[in-house]
Amino acid sequence: MKKSYVVYIVLSLLILIPLVVASVRYFMPVPNDISYQSEEYQTDDVNFLYDITLSDENGESKSKQAIMDQVYKMIDESEDFLVIDMILFNDDYDHDSLDFPPLSQNLTDKILAKKEENPDLDIVFITDPINTFYNTYTPEHLEKLENAGVQLIYTDLNKLRDSNPLYSGFYRSYFQHLGHSTDGWLTNALRPQGPEVNIRSYLHMLNFKANHRKVVINEQDVLVTSLNPHDASAYHSNIALKTSGPIVEEFLDAERAVVNFSGGNTQLFSEFKDQIQSEETTGQYKVKFMTEGKIKENILNMINNAENDQRLSLGLFYLSDRDVIAALKEALDRGVEMRLILDINKDAFGNEKNGVPNKPVANELISYETPPEIRWYKSSGEQYHSKFLMLETEDEIIFNGGSANFTRRNLDDYNLETNMMVTAPKDSDFSRQVTRYYEVLWTNEGAEYTLDYEEESEESLAKTVLYRIQESLGLSTF
Known part of the structure; x- marks a missing residue:
C-alpha cells in the first residue's frame, strides 16, 4: 500500500472517530431522574423576590437586593439539613479594574457560622467545576467548607449530553484522556490575578456545558432563583420563587440525581426526606x-x-x-x-x-x-x-x-x-x-x-x- 494511502486512511480515521463519538453523545439519553417535572401541589405559601439595579432620577446607578438575604435566612432557619446547588460560587473577575461586594465569601462565612453553631447539621453544596477552573485548583473558600464538614459535590459534566458536538467529539476521543492537572502556566481568563491554569483546563471549558441550577433547600422551604452567588454578579437583576410543603421532597429527589451521577453520597438524601417539616396542604x-x-x-x-x-x-x-x-x-x-x-x-x-x-x-x-x-x-x-x-x-x-x-x-x-x-x-x-x-x-x-x-x-x-x-x-x- 502506498504511503500516501496510509496517511489518508489514518487521517480519515482520526476525523471519523470523533464524528461517531459526537453522534452517539449528542443523541444519548440524559442520566436517570434528569429532565423531570413534579406533580402539581396546592399551597398558600409562595413568595416572589427580586433584585434590581436601576438608574435614579439623577442618572446614578442604585441596587436593591433581596434574594441573598432570603438565602441567608434559610441558612439561619435550617435545623436538620441544607442543600444548595449553585453554578458560579467564586470571586473570579479582574480585580485590578473592577470592584464588587464579596458575595461568595459572605455566603461561605454564613455557612461556616451555621456549621459551627450546629455541627450536626448536614450540608450538601453542589456546584460546577468552573469554580476550580475545571480541577486545576481549589479556591480557599471551598477548602474551608470541605474542612468544616460540608459535603462538596462537583458535578460530573462528562455524564451530560454534549451541546457542542463538533468540539466535544474530538474532546472525548482525544483530549479527555489527558486527564486533569494542577500545574499552571497560562493566564486565568476568569481571573487574571488568580492562579495560573493549563491547556487541559481550557480544553475542558470549551465543551460549554454546566450545572446551571440555582436552588436552596432546607427541611421547611425551597428557593429557586436566577441568581449566582458570584462577586461579579452581585449587581445583576434577578428573580426568585420560594415555597414550602410536600414539594420539597421532590426537589430533594432532583438534587439527589445530580449527586448520584457525580459520585457523591446519596444516603443522606433518604434521611433528609424523613426530616421534611411539611404536611399535605391545600391552598389558593x-x-x-x-x-x-x-x-x-x-x-x-x-x-x-x-x-x-x-x-x-x-x-x-x-x-x-x-x-x-x-x-x-x-x-x-x-x-x-x-x-x-x-x-x-x-x-x-x-x-x-x-x-x-x-x-x-x-x-x-x-x-x-x-x-x-x-x-x-x-x-x-x-x-x-x-x-x-x-x-x-x-x-x-x-x-x-x-x-x-x-x-x-x-x-x-x-x-x-x-x-x-x-x-x-x-x-x-x-x-x-x-x-x-x-x-x-x-x-x-x-x-x-x-x-x-x-x-x-x-x-x-x-x-x-x-x-x-x-x-x-x-x-x-x-
Missing part, C-alpha cells in the same frame, strides 16, 4: 417544578395555550431557542398581546459583548408582521439576568421562572436547570406582586429601568448569521 396557589427539557415543554405549553384575549410577558437574559421563537410568532398570529424585556447582551463582568443572541432575535420578532412590544433593560455594566415567562388570563396568572435561559443549551437537556411554575388567582397577593414588578419596569415608574426598543435596535445580517450558527451547533456560551 398551584406550584410545580421542572428541570432541563421539561422546562421547555412547560414553556411551550404556556405559549401555545395563550389566547387572543390574554397577555404574555417575558423577562429574559437570553432568548434564542428556535422552537420558543416559533411558538411566540404563532401566539402573535393568534392575537396574543406580548411584551418582552430583554438584556442588551453588551456587558459581561467588565467586558463588552456583541449583543448576540438578543439583538438579532429582537430584530426578527419586531420585524414580524404582527410584532410584539419590546423594551431593553438599561444596564449600568450589570446584566438583566432574570429568566421568566408570565401568562395573564382573565382569572389567573401563570408564572414560570428560575435558572433556565430560553436557549437551546438551557432547554434541550444539555445544561442542568431548575424552574418553578406558579398558578395564582388574578386577585391574589402573588399575582399582584409579579404584575406590579413587571409594570414598574415596563413603565419606568420612579426610575429608569428600561429603554425604548429603538434606542438599542440593531439590524445586522452578520450577527443574525452568527447567532443562527451558534444556536444550532452549540458554538457559544449561551
Whole structure:
C-alpha cells in the first residue's frame, strides 16, 4: 500500500472517530431522574423576590437586593439539613479594574457560622467545576467548607449530553484522556490575578456545558432563583420563587440525581426526606417544578395555550431557542398581546459583548408582521439576568421562572436547570406582586429601568448569521 494511502486512511480515521463519538453523545439519553417535572401541589405559601439595579432620577446607578438575604435566612432557619446547588460560587473577575461586594465569601462565612453553631447539621453544596477552573485548583473558600464538614459535590459534566458536538467529539476521543492537572502556566481568563491554569483546563471549558441550577433547600422551604452567588454578579437583576410543603421532597429527589451521577453520597438524601417539616396542604396557589427539557415543554405549553384575549410577558437574559421563537410568532398570529424585556447582551463582568443572541432575535420578532412590544433593560455594566415567562388570563396568572435561559443549551437537556411554575388567582397577593414588578419596569415608574426598543435596535445580517450558527451547533456560551 502506498504511503500516501496510509496517511489518508489514518487521517480519515482520526476525523471519523470523533464524528461517531459526537453522534452517539449528542443523541444519548440524559442520566436517570434528569429532565423531570413534579406533580402539581396546592399551597398558600409562595413568595416572589427580586433584585434590581436601576438608574435614579439623577442618572446614578442604585441596587436593591433581596434574594441573598432570603438565602441567608434559610441558612439561619435550617435545623436538620441544607442543600444548595449553585453554578458560579467564586470571586473570579479582574480585580485590578473592577470592584464588587464579596458575595461568595459572605455566603461561605454564613455557612461556616451555621456549621459551627450546629455541627450536626448536614450540608450538601453542589456546584460546577468552573469554580476550580475545571480541577486545576481549589479556591480557599471551598477548602474551608470541605474542612468544616460540608459535603462538596462537583458535578460530573462528562455524564451530560454534549451541546457542542463538533468540539466535544474530538474532546472525548482525544483530549479527555489527558486527564486533569494542577500545574499552571497560562493566564486565568476568569481571573487574571488568580492562579495560573493549563491547556487541559481550557480544553475542558470549551465543551460549554454546566450545572446551571440555582436552588436552596432546607427541611421547611425551597428557593429557586436566577441568581449566582458570584462577586461579579452581585449587581445583576434577578428573580426568585420560594415555597414550602410536600414539594420539597421532590426537589430533594432532583438534587439527589445530580449527586448520584457525580459520585457523591446519596444516603443522606433518604434521611433528609424523613426530616421534611411539611404536611399535605391545600391552598389558593398551584406550584410545580421542572428541570432541563421539561422546562421547555412547560414553556411551550404556556405559549401555545395563550389566547387572543390574554397577555404574555417575558423577562429574559437570553432568548434564542428556535422552537420558543416559533411558538411566540404563532401566539402573535393568534392575537396574543406580548411584551418582552430583554438584556442588551453588551456587558459581561467588565467586558463588552456583541449583543448576540438578543439583538438579532429582537430584530426578527419586531420585524414580524404582527410584532410584539419590546423594551431593553438599561444596564449600568450589570446584566438583566432574570429568566421568566408570565401568562395573564382573565382569572389567573401563570408564572414560570428560575435558572433556565430560553436557549437551546438551557432547554434541550444539555445544561442542568431548575424552574418553578406558579398558578395564582388574578386577585391574589402573588399575582399582584409579579404584575406590579413587571409594570414598574415596563413603565419606568420612579426610575429608569428600561429603554425604548429603538434606542438599542440593531439590524445586522452578520450577527443574525452568527447567532443562527451558534444556536444550532452549540458554538457559544449561551
